[in-house]
Each structure stands twice: as C-alpha cells, then as structure tokens.
Amino acid sequence: MSFPAPAARATAPSAAEATGMPAEARPLLEVRDLHLHYRSAGRTVRAVDGVSFTLDRRGEAIGVVGESGSGKTSLATALMRLLPKSVARFDGQILLDGLDLTALSDEQYRRQVRWRRIAMVFQGAMNVLNPVLKVGTQIAEPLLLDGEGKLDKAAARAKVGSLLERVGLPRDIAGRYPHELSGGQKQRVVIATALVQDPDLLILDEPTSALDVSIQAQIMNLLKDLKEDPGISMLFITHDIGLASDLCDTIAVAYAGEHVEFGPAERVLLEPQHPYTRLLLRSLPRLHATERPRPMPGEPPDLTAPPSGCRFHPRCPSCFAPCPTEHPSAFVLPDGGHSRCWLLDADKVAASRASGAAPGGDAG
C-alpha cells in the first residue's frame, strides 16, 4: 500500500483568506487563532489558547499529541461545538472547506455540520453504547430521523450493512447487542456510528486507549484503510506520539493550551524544533533501544495560571534570556510547519550570546 507524501504546505497560520480560493487549493480545515477558555471555581482555564493549523487535503490525518491537561480534547469539543455552559471565551476562526463555521448559529451548526461533516469518536465511547439497543439500530438512528437525507428502513439497513463491512465486521453484527461484542468489535461499531453520515472530518479522541495492544494495532490498521478509502480526513488525539506516527501525516504537539510545534510527521519526529518535543521523544520507552528513557523534568503547568513568557520555560533545559518574560510567537518553518520557541529567533539568540548568557545547549 502506498500513500502520497504530504503535500508541501503553502499556508502558514497567518496565511491569506482561504475563502474565495479555488476549491482544489483550499485546505479542508483551517483553524485560526482559536481560543476556548472555561471558568472554574472563579478562575479561567485557558484550555485552547491561540491555536492555528491547517489540514490540507482529504485523506490527511493530523495528530494532536500532548499530556493530559494540554487542551487536546478541548480542541475537539471546540471543533464539534459541544461546549459546556462554563465557557468564558470562545473565538477564532474555523473554516471547513471554505465555510466559516464560527459564523453559523448553533442551530445551523447542528443541522449542517455536526455529525454530517465533522464526526467524532469520543474517548471510551465503546463503553457507552446503549445496552438495550441492537447495534444496527444505534448505527442507523440518524439515518431514520426526519430531515435532509432521511432514508427508508430498507435503505438504512443496506447502508448499515455496508458500513459494518467497511469497518471489518460481518453484516449480521447489526442484530447483536453491545454486551455480545468484544472490546475491539465495540470500537469498530463506534467508528461505524461516526461514519454513518459520510463526514469529511473524523475526530478521534484516544480511540484505542482502553484496548489491548494487539487490538489497538487492528484498529489502527482499520483507520489507515479508512484514510485511504474513502479518504476520510482525521484529527487524531492521543498522548502517545508513537501511536500518532502510526497514522498521522502531520503532528501538532500541544502544551498548556498551545500548539508548540506543528509540521510534517517526518520533521516533528526526526528533527523536532521545540525542546518539549525533543524531551517528549526522549521520555518514550523504545522497544528496540538499549538506552533507557529519560524522565521529563518538572511538573505539568497549571492552566489557570500558565507560566509567563514561554509556557514551557520552567521545565526547559534550553531556557535563555527572553523565555521567562516574552511569549514566543509561532515561527514558520520551511516545511510550512511552525514552532513556538525563541531558539528559532536568530536575533534573540545572537543578542543573548553577545551579553554572555548563551542559551542552554540541546534539550536534555
């Protein structure tokens, strides 16, 4: 099986308006300066804080990698617009195939976008299938509702059958109840449920975290198949950067509500530009290496009071003059990705060298 190499990225976070561009040049998903803050016990949790990225083409998968509390899941709830009542700030731009989603009312969003164009597999969803409904009924439910695209029962049954086959299950699974299925089968049913309205973008939040490693590999193979045919674009949320590399063309590294690094999987994994990414990769236990993984220094940040300047500076071995006070902007890299690190600012590095306070060496 071969996949096309990721297209060279022409659009940076600060790129020109996408609307009005010809369809083929238009990215499928463009997120610009997205903020999602919550109120919690009188404080503001900055879960998504100025996130920008683009997903260029159909069948591309973006991995969002980060530790818990880095704002990965909040990004997904923002894209699905499934927001709790405690939202303090929700702004920025989300363009889906040129359509400005942020301009839609909640009702328009519900009718036109959620589940129809953007669908999601929630973390642990396999455990919340309705135990008293046959799985076929659960998958078919949205097809039988009044509204655009309503099918009659026979057509819905045929659609469910072909979906089950697509996710690698026999058609007669439709007549079974969730408790009769194994964990891997339930997760396949959940994926079929998300695909029932032929979405353009599928968001997957830790879709394999409850599964054993051999079943995880089966599900990852299924996701690879779906990415190729019918060419579903995916946003894959995980804490495991190794798992992200199994599917994703592009990787975003989330830290304290920001994406500190973004770019093609090759560059992020092999030539990471942000010290956090480097430390993250070094903290992974590698199966075929004799070198023991090294722990990440310091404690995860508090999202209600993120550190000043660069949010990673208290844990960063390369921290230098501007880091504790000045917030780094997203430096655009030649491959179209970006990294929020002052080390990429030649002027700052030179100034700090001149004053004798050279930035620390390579991370770790």
Place this chain on the structure above:
Amino acid sequence: MTERHGGTPVPVGTTPGGPSTPVDQTATRAVGSAPTAGVATPENGSLAGAASRPGDPRSGGGQPTDALVALDAVHVTFVTRKGLFRSGRVRALNGVTLAVARGETLALVGESGSGKTTLGRVSLRLTDPTSGTVTFDGQDVTRLGDADLGWFRRRAQIVFQDPFSSLNPYMRVGDLVAEPLVIDGVRDGGERGERVRAALEAVELLPAARFSEKYPTQMSGGQRQRVGIARALVRDPEYIVADEPVSMIDASSRIEILDLLRGLQEGRGVAFLSITHDIASARHFADRIAVMYLGQVVELGAAGQVVEDPLHPYTQALIAAVPEPDPSNRFRRRAVVPGEQTGAADLPSGCPFHPRCPRRIPGVCDVVRPLLADHTPGHAVACHLYPASTPGPMPPGSVALDLVGASSATRRLGPTP
C-alpha cells in the same frame, strides 16, 4: 471477562488460610499429592523437581536458583454465575510455575484477562490458589492461616494500580504512610515518625515534613503513586508486587516512577514483580520478562532477549503491535494476529493461543498443551514450534488428560496416569 456472566467472581470455596476446596478431579488429585509437608527449598532444586517427572524439561524455564518467591504449578479457578442456576468456571491461572529471585525485577506482561494480576495476588496470598504451592524464602505459605501470615505480610507488599482510589482521601500523607506501622504495633511515635520520614525521602517526596501534612487530593497522580510506594516501603519489605503502577498517571510522569522503582530494586535489593501491559517499558525497567496468555506463562527470559528474539508467536505479535515513533509507520499496515483473546471461561484445548496463531500445527497445537521449557539456557517458551515444549510420545489416554487443560497438575501424578 467475568462481568459477561453477570456475577462477581468468587474464589472457589476457600476459608481464610484453610486448604482450598478442589473444583475438579485433576485439582483434587493435585492437592492430595502436593508436597505439603516438605518445605521445598530452591537451593536443592526440589521446587522445580516436585512438579516434574524425570526428564520433564519444565524444571529449567529460566527459573532462578536463588528464588525469593516461587509459585509451583499454581491453578486458580473462579466460579461465576451464569443465569439463575448455572455456574461457570474461569481458569484465571492454569498451571503456572514461576519464581522471582532476590533483588530482581520480573515483569509480567500480558493483555487484560491473561491472569497477570491474579498471579501477583496469589504470590502475596491475597488470592488463594485452587491448587499448587506458593513459597516465600523457602517456606511454604500456601496454607498458612491469617494468624501465621504476619511475618509474610511484613516482608511482601503491593503497590496498587490506581493512586486515585487506593489512598484514603481523609488521611494526611504522614498518617497514610504510618498506618502499616500502627498495624505492626510500632507504638513509639518517634520511631514511627522517623520511619515515615525515611520512606517519604526514599520516594523523593521532599521535603518530607511538608508532604506529611498534605492530603492526597492536593497532589498529582505521580505524587500520589509515590505515597502508595512509600506505604509499601515503610515496612522495609523484600518483595513488592507493583500492579500496573504507572498506567493511571500522566505519560510524562511515568518514567520518573519507573526510575524510582528501579532505584529501590538496585539500591535496597527489593525484588519486584512488575505487572504491566507495556512491553517497551518492561524491556527497560525489568531484568526478566514473563509473557502471559490466558492464565499461562508462554515465554520467559531476560528482558532484552525476549524483546529482540521473541520465540512465541504471541510474543512476536505483541512486539509487532507496539507503535514506535517512526514517520514511516503510517505507510504500512501492522502485522496483527486475528481475533481477540477468548475469555478464560472457555479455554481452548491444547495451546491457549492456537485459535489465533498464524503458525499453528493442526492436530498438535489444538490437542496437546505445550510445556514451558528452555529453548536456550535462560530463555523458555511454551510452543510446539520448539521441540523442548512438546511432551514425549504419550499414550492416547494422557492426551485426553491434556485436553482437560491441566497438564502440569496431572503430570505430578507420575509418568503414566
């Protein structure tokens, strides 16, 4: 897998400390013939010898000669309810012989339902074996009553999986760590305080005085797990079962905890049985790895050897399934074994892995249960692809006995049943 039957698993009729009530013929006979009187000492080799007939290769199996904890032909069968009147049997452990050496870390790797937690609990006598023996420091602890277990409970400890539910939220850290000492009757407050401080320092909760005053809810998952480790450590044990100690805490804190446990092993000589589903971590933080599948150890050897030269098709599949960060991963499908581990309630005949095995030998793997035997010195496997695992030519009668799925228990009866 027990939930599927809608009942809570009940250990097969055991009174605390009393002899296990046998559940089936083979187990009855196994219990009857178990060497209850004689204390098997690892040094003279009778431990392995007790379960093996002459020429049985199972006595090797990469077992250490200086065993601190030794399980010999251990079976654990749970009874589950199936509907109103029927009951089912779940063979959580099916003839496991395994030893943890003094001061080593043995990682028990397997999927959920493979029996690894049950094995850890049996080694601490928190679950009673249905048959087989558990030996600690040369003493048979299988049938000791609670009253006689005090010394063992002090020397063997557990660190639980979930630091969010295993610590009483209304107790301060200092009191949580002191609790085992109170139970041990350490009445001198000064001595207690000193030992608590030493335990907190050993797990790097510094300054200890400040952490003593905290409540668990004021701490991160990694810090809470350190409290759980300090609780185990305060009794100065020789053996600790760590049941998935890092699976509930943040990925970035995991290595620190694993480093800490490794430091305790190397610095204090504590032996660890480390239960995990993460074979990559096991490779770096354990001396040996035992791979479990459906209540049996299918491969056992030095950690690096098991990972770099896996023998059992299940181990090979497990290793192939681990995603390493590599951008070329996405261009190829993973080689996966089909299907999923069946529940231990309906154990396959012969080799437990044969229904999923890409290399099964028809007529052999589905009939005869392979024995865990040394393929190379110190690297054992239970698979018919390796000659040592296949028992010698057997009369038809004994093949039928193997179908019962209790070969090691029946084997101790003698060469020909």
